Each structure stands twice: as structure tokens, then as C-alpha cells.
Amino acid sequence: MAVVRMPAGPTGSTGRRAPKWVLAGPAIFWYIAFFVMPILFILLYSLGTKNALSTSGVPVDVGSLSLQNYRDAFSDTFFKTFRATIRIAITATVLCTVIGLPVAYFLAFKVQEKWRAILLALIIVPSFTSFLIRTLAWRIPLAPNGTLSGWLQDWGVIDGPIQILETQTAVQLALVYNYLGFMILPLFVALDRIEPGLREASKDLGAGRVATFLRVTFPLAGPGIAAGVLLTFIPMCGDFVTAVVLGGADGNMVGAMIDSQFKGAQNWPLGSAMAVMMIGAVLVVLGVGAAMVFVIRKALGIRRRVVLPEVVR
Amino acid sequence: MTAVTAGTPHQLKKRPDLIRLLMGVWTTLVLLFMMIPISLVVLHSFNRGGSFSIWSNATSTKWWSDVFYADETWALITRFVVIVALFIGIPKIVKRSRGEINRHIERWAGVFGFVVALVLNWFLTDGYRDIFRNVGLGDALRNSFIAAFGATLIAVFIGGLAGVGLARRPGWWTAPFMAVLFLILVTPEIMDGIALLGWFVRIGSWPGLGLFDEGMVRLWVGQSLYSSAVVTLIVRARLAGLDEALEEAAADLGAPPARAFRQITLPLISSALVAGALLSFTLCLDNTIISSLVSTAGSSTYPVFVLGAIKSTIKPSVGVAAVVLFAMTVAALAFVAVVLRRSGDSSSQITATMTGN
Numbered sequence: 265m266a267v268v269r270m271p272a273g274p275t276g277s278t279g280r281r282a283p284k285w286v287l288a289g290p291a292i293f294w295y296i297a298f299f300v301m302p303i304l305f306i307l308l309y310s311l312g313t314k315n316a317l318s319t320s321g322v323p324v325d326v327g328s329l330s331l332q333n334y335r336d337a338f339s340d341t342f343f344k345t346f347r348a349t350i351r352i353a354i355t356a357t358v359l360c361t362v363i364g365l366p367v368a369y370f371l372a373f374k375v376q377e378k379w380r381a382i383l384l385a386l387i388i389v390p391s392f393t394s395f396l397i398r399t400l401a402w403r404i405p406l407a408p409n410g411t412l413s414g415w416l417q418d419w420g421v422i423d424g425p426i427q428i429l430e431t432q433t434a435v436q437l438a439l440v441y442n443y444l445g446f447m448i449l450p451l452f453v454a455l456d457r458i459e460p461g462l463r464e465a466s467k468d469l470g471a472g473r474v475a476t477f478l479r480v481t482f483p484l485a486g487p488g489i490a491a492g493v494l495l496t497f498i499p500m501c502g503d504f505v506t507a508v509v510l511g512g513a514d515g516n517m518v519g520a521m522i523d524s525q526f527k528g529a530q531n532w533p534l535g536s537a538m539a540v541m542m543i544g545a546v547l548v549v550l551g552v553g554a555a556m557v558f559v560i561r562k563a564l565g566i567r568r569r570v571v572l573p574e575v576v577r
Numbered sequence: 578m579t580a581v582t583a584g585t586p587h588q589l590k591k592r593p594d595l596i597r598l599l600m601g602v603w604t605t606l607v608l609l610f611m612m613i614p615i616s617l618v619v620l621h622s623f624n625r626g627g628s629f630s631i632w633s634n635a636t637s638t639k640w641w642s643d644v645f646y647a648d649e650t651w652a653l654i655t656r657f658v659v660i661v662a663l664f665i666g667i668p669k670i671v672k673r674s675r676g677e678i679n680r681h682i683e684r685w686a687g688v689f690g691f692v693v694a695l696v697l698n699w700f701l702t703d704g705y706r707d708i709f710r711n712v713g714l715g716d717a718l719r720n721s722f723i724a725a726f727g728a729t730l731i732a733v734f735i736g737g738l739a740g741v742g743l744a745r746r747p748g749w750w751t752a753p754f755m756a757v758l759f760l761i762l763v764t765p766e767i768m769d770g771i772a773l774l775g776w777f778v779r780i781g782s783w784p785g786l787g788l789f790d791e792g793m794v795r796l797w798v799g800q801s802l803y804s805s806a807v808v809t810l811i812v813r814a815r816l817a818g819l820d821e822a823l824e825e826a827a828a829d830l831g832a833p834p835a836r837a838f839r840q841i842t843l844p845l846i847s848s849a850l851v852a853g854a855l856l857s858f859t860l861c862l863d864n865t866i867i868s869s870l871v872s873t874a875g876s877s878t879y880p881v882f883v884l885g886a887i888k889s890t891i892k893p894s895v896g897v898a899a900v901v902l903f904a905m906t907v908a909a910l911a912f913v914a915v916v917l918r919r920s921g922d923s924s925s926q927i928t929a930t931m932t933g934n
Contacts, residue, residue, distance in 0.1 A: 284742075284748035284750065285742065285746070285748065285750040285754075286746075287738045287739065287741050287746060288739040288742040288750065290734065290738055290739070291739035291754075291805065291809065292754065294801070294802075295761065295802070298776070298798050298802060299757070299761055299769070299802055300757070301776065302769075302773050303764075303768065303769075303772045305772065305775055306771060306772045306775065309775060320779055320782070321778045321779060321781065322775055322779050324775075363607060366603050367600075367603065367604045369600065370597075370601060370603070371604070374600055374601070375601075377923075377924070380924055381924035383608070384924055384925075384928050385914070386608050386611070387608070387611065388928065388931055389906070389907055389910060392859050392863075392906055392931075393903055393906055394862065394865075394879075394902055394906070395863050396883055397615075397618060397863070397902070398615065400618070400891070400895075401615060401617055401618045403629070403630040403891070404617045404621060404630050405613075405617065407630040409631060410630060410632070411631075441610070441611070441614070444607070444610075444611065445611065449931070450932055452928060453928060456928075473596070494763055495763075495932075498763050498764075498765055499765055499766065501765060502765025503767075504866065505865050505884070508884065509884075509887055519765070519767045519866075522767055522771060526774060526870065527870075532771075532775065535771060536771065536775075539768050539771055542765070542767075543764075543765070543768060546765070
């Protein structure tokens with residue numbers, strides 16, 4: 265019965281049909297085997313204890329489970345880095361939105377179609393260029409004895425060499441740079457999908473530019489902003505490439521600490537606990553953000569509610 | 578009154594649009610900001626000095642010849658150009674002399690020629706080893722390509738099927754499947770990386786699963802997760818915009834499902850599959866975090882190699898390899914744009930596809 269032959273003829277659908285999910289079968293198998301299961305095991309490891317001589321090959325003992333790793337993870341160093349990471353990621357997300365929104369708006373509404381394709385290409389190409397290369401590239405302008413540093417000193421802008429490399433500022437700058445495209449593009453897609461008629465109607469009804477933007481365009485761009493925030497904030501929190509390449513000891517981030525627990529220190533349970541806490545923190549921040557948006561919308565909605573006069577019959 | 582609907586609403590305005598001007602200036606500045614660091618990498622690959630980050634005020638191609646053997650590389654490029662040109666040109670000549678030619682042959686001949694050149698060059702240059710003078714960097718680049726290629730094959734296979742399933746056979750499974758897909762897209766890479774590392778170490782010791790101790794197999798699996806999700810979404814979006822009538826007609830006319838799939842569905846999604854495959858390839862090429870966690874000593878890809886060398890002085894040869902990868906990415910993206918445009922997408926729709934919307 266491996267091959268189900270459909271009877272020929274106009275009523276071809278009477279044969280036994282395979283289950284509906286069968287086409288996604290390989291994907292379902294793949295994601296359970298290499299996404300769901302591995303992450304469930306990380307949850308398990310985060311409750312275990314370190315054991316370099318474990319027989320399973322994984323240096324974790326899961327005989328007696330406890331929350332000790334989570335308590336250890338709240339150590340001073342980790343907590344400081346944790347807070348710094350979240351702060352840097354939130355700042356970078358906000359900066360990406362503020363920098364990216366005018367660009368997306370310009371591309372969606374203010375530019376001719378032939379130019380739009382070129383400008384979009386100029387944003388897409390750097391965004392899809394190797395992340396590591398883009399990060400590494402910042403070592404050139406930020407080099408203390410590099411060309412830019414020399415120019416700035418000659419012009420008297422700064423007294424000594426640029427001292428940004430190996431600091432949090434460098435990480436902050438490179439994060440904005442690395443993720444800006446992934447904010448602009450979803451914003452553009454959302455703005456581009458707004459029916460032109462809606463904005464025109466707003467103008468025809470007497471709304472000025474600012475009012476049209478604030479009360480029609482911006483609310484309709486909501487899904488794009490949400491997509492942009494998801495595409496930038498979450499990977500920023502787990503990013504360690506930027507921190508390793510530009511941050512030095514001062515600009516450490518959680519991702520780098522987790523990485524070192526798995527590679528250097530070989531304390532997998534602690535690293536797992538840190539990763540789980542990172543995901544938890546990301547969810548909390550996103551939840552708080554969503555709640556704030558919801559409350560603001562509700563409040564504005566009540567204030568701006570249009571009460572239609574009762575029709576007199 | 579008809580002018581109101583036909584013309585643009587801005588026609589009546591005479592005063593210059595200051596806001597538009599400011600936004601244009603801002604956009605230009607942002608584009609410069611995005612382009613300058615990458616341009617600097619290209620420039621510094623021609624640095625005469627020995628450092629990647631300090632410019633020596635003189636250009637030289639010595640770091641290019643440090644990475645590549647010039648003769649072998651030019652021979653390789655020539656073979657690529659000639660073979661692809663032949664494959665594109667011959668159908669055109671046939672078409673001119675005979676008046677017509679199979680549309681599919683005409684459409685995909687260039688791609689087929691590229692694959693032929695790829696395979697031929699593999700055999701002529703000992704798997705592309707012969708073109709590299711710098712063995713470490715050469716192996717890293719080779720590994721990057723082999724890893725990205727394998728992961729893309731997996732991604733196109735499972736993602737293409739899943740995309741068709743989502744668009745054509747939705748059911749109770751759709752919601753949980755989309756939820757997992759969403760999680761794959763948003764989970765920080767570091768989480769996937771450590772989870773897969775632990776998993777490979779564990780299952781590698783199980784009987785019959787020793788292949789998961791192989792660095793390359795690990796890279797294929799690790800890189801295929803995100804990219805297969807991207808392919809799934811692209812294929813699903815493409816099919817969702819197409820009427821199912823053609824496939825139903827094929828079934829009504831008695832075509833078995835496999836044949837209907839091969840002759841109707843597959844041609845419909847071919848442009849989506851090509852676009853998905855190339856996007857997946859570029860994503861895999863620069864995958865850094867998962868790759869650095871799961872790869873083993875012999876299978877370091879280019880990003881893993883650079884990340885490992887970060888503590889020592891970085892040479893301009895790293896920039897040379899970066900420029901090569903950059904050129905590949907640009908070529909792949911341009912090809913995606915061409916394929917999608919040929920299937921009737923506007924630049925806005927192409928952007929939406931590339932960002933997974």
C-alpha cells in the first residue's frame with residue numbers, strides 16, 4: 265500500500281488520502297530531532313550538576329536536580345553583564361527604530377519607483393553581508409592609531425587617539441550598525457502595504473501631515489515595528505560576535521559568557537542556566553513593552569474616541 | 578472633478594517639500610553609514626602594510642596573491658565565464674535558427690551551465706584546493722561553501738515540501754507547526770548553538786549515529802534550521818498567492834499526486850525555490866554563532882576561522898577572503914532579484930520576500 269493510486273476519472277479524490285501533514289513530515293521530524301529535543305535537554309542540563317567524567321559524553325550529571333545553577337548565575341559578574349546586555353540591546357533597538365523609521369518612510373512614500381529599487385538594494389546588500397565582516401570592519405575607523413583617529417587629532421576634534429575600541433560604546437555602535445537593516449526592511453514592508461487611499465482620505469478630511477502620520481500611518485505600521493523589534497532585539501541579546509570582536513573585557517555580553525561556559529570553563533549546567541535566564545529576560549522585556557503599547561493605545565483610544573451623534577428620526 | 582482621482586494629490590503644491598528633502602538627506606546619510614565600513618574592508622584588502630585595520634597609504638595586490646595562486650584562479654574564472662556563456666548563448670542561437678525552443682531550457686540554461694562549471698572545476702582543481710596559496714584561509718572558505726551548500730540542499734528539500742503542505746494541505750497541524758517555525762526564527766542563535774552542541778555530543782555516542790561527531794554533518798544540521806524556515810515561508814507565500822485550480826484540474830484529469838506535483842506544483846514554485854535556496858545559501862555562508870559552537874577542529878568555516886584569529890593581529894588576507902564572500906553574496910542577491918522580478922514581483926515584493934514577510 266505504499267503507492268496510493270488514484271482511480272482515473274473525474275472523481276479522482278475517492279482514494280485513501282495521506283494525512284494532511286505528510287508533506288511537512290520531513291520538516292516536522294527535523295525540527296523535533298534538532299530543535300525541540302536539544303532545547304529540552306538544555307532545560308534539563310540547567311538543573312543538573314557539572315561532571316567532567318560523565319559516561320554520556322556530556323559533562324553534566326542529571327542524577328539530582330536543583331536550582332543551584334540559577335542561584336550561581338545571579339553572581340555579581342554575571343548579573344552586571346546581564347544588566348549591561350539588556351540595556352545595550354534596548355538602547356540599540358530604540359536607536360535602530362529612530363534612525364530607521366524616517367528611512368523606511370522615505371522609501372515607502374517619498375521616492376520614485378526606479379530609485380526605490382536601487383535604494384532598497386543599497387540597504388539589503390550590507391544587511392546580508394557577513395555579520396562578522398561587518399563587525400570586523402569597525403576595527404578600521406575605530407583603530408586608535410588609524411587614519412580616522414589621525415585626522416580627528418589633526419583637526420583638533422579630539423586630543424588623544426580614539427579610545428572607543430574595547431569599550432561598551434564600540435559594542436553599542438556596532439550593534440546599531442549590524443541590525444539597522446533588519447529594522448528598516450520590515451518597517452518599509454509594513455509602510456508600503458498601507459493602502460494609499462487611507463492616507464489620502466485622512467488628508468481629504470482635513471488632517472495635517474503630522475496628524476495623518478500620528479493617527480493613520482504610524483498605527484498602521486504597528487506590525488512592521490513589532491517585526492523589526494523582534495528581528496533586532498532578540499538576536500542582539502544573544503549576540504556575542506560583536507562583543508568578542510570589539511568589546512574587550514569592558515564590553516562583555518551575556519552571549520559571550522554563555523559561550524565561554526561551553527567552550528572554556530566547561531561548566532555546561534551554569535551556561536545552560538544563563539541561557540534559559542537570558543531567554544526569560546528577553547520574554548519579560550518584550551512582554552513589558554507589549555503591555556506598555558497596549559495601555560498607551562487604550563488610553564489614546566478613549567481620548568480620541570469619536571462619539572457619533574444620535575440620528576434624529 | 579476627474580483630475581482628483583487621476584492625478585497625484587501633490588500636484589497642486591508649488592512650495593518645495595522640505596520634509597521630503599530632509600528625509601532624503603537623512604536616508605543618504607544612513608546609506609553612507611551602512612556602506613562605508615564595507616567599502617573600507619574592500620579598500621584594506623589592497624593594503625600594502627601588514628595590518629588589516631591600519632592603512633599604509635599605499636596599495637598593493639600582494640595580499641590577494643597571498644591568498645590565491647593567480648594563474649589557477651584566472652583559469653578557473655575563465656572556465657566559469659566561458660561555460661556559462663556557452664550555455665546561455667547556444668539556446669539563443671538555436672532559437673534564432675529554428676524559430677522556437679523549449680521555454681524551460683531557455684530559462685534555466687544559464688543556471689545549468691553554472692552547475693556544470695562548478696562540478697567541472699571541482700575536478701580540475703582538486704576540489705578548489707589548487708587555487709589557494711594560503712591553505713588555512715582556503716580550507717576555511719572551502720568549508721564555508723561545502724557547509725552552506727549541504728545545509729541549503731536540506732533547507733530546500735524540507736522547507737519546500739513544508740511550504741507546499743502549509744499552503745495546500747492546511748489542518749490542525751498548521752498552528753503548532755507555524756509556532757515552531759516562529760520560535761526557530763526568533764530563538765537567539767547562541768541558544769540553538771549550545772543546545773545542538775550538547776545534543777550532538779550525546780547522540781554521537783549512540784549506536785549508528787556516529788556521523789554526528791563529524792564537524793561537517795553538524796554544520797549542515799545547524800545551518801539548515803533557520804534557512805529551512807526561511808524557505809518554508811517563501812514557498813508558502815508564493816503558493817498562497819496562486820489559485821489551486823491548476824492542481825485540482827490535474828487531479829481531476831487523473832494525474833497521480835506525484836505527477837501533479839512534479840508537472841504543476843514544482844514549476845509554479847520554481848522561482849520561490851531558487852530565491853529561497855540563494856537566500857539560504859547567503860545566510861549559511863555567514864552563519865557564525867551556531868557554526869563556531871558545533872564545528873570541530875577540521876571543519877572550521879571562514880567566520881569560525883576569523884573568530885579564532887581575533888586575538889592575534891588580523892592580516893589583510895582576511896579582508897581578501899571577506900571581499901570574495903561579499904562578491905558572492907551580492908551576486909546571489911542580484912540573482913534572487915532577477916528571478917523574482919522575472920516572475921512578476923515589484924521591488925517592494927522582493928524586499929518583503931527577502932525579509933521573510
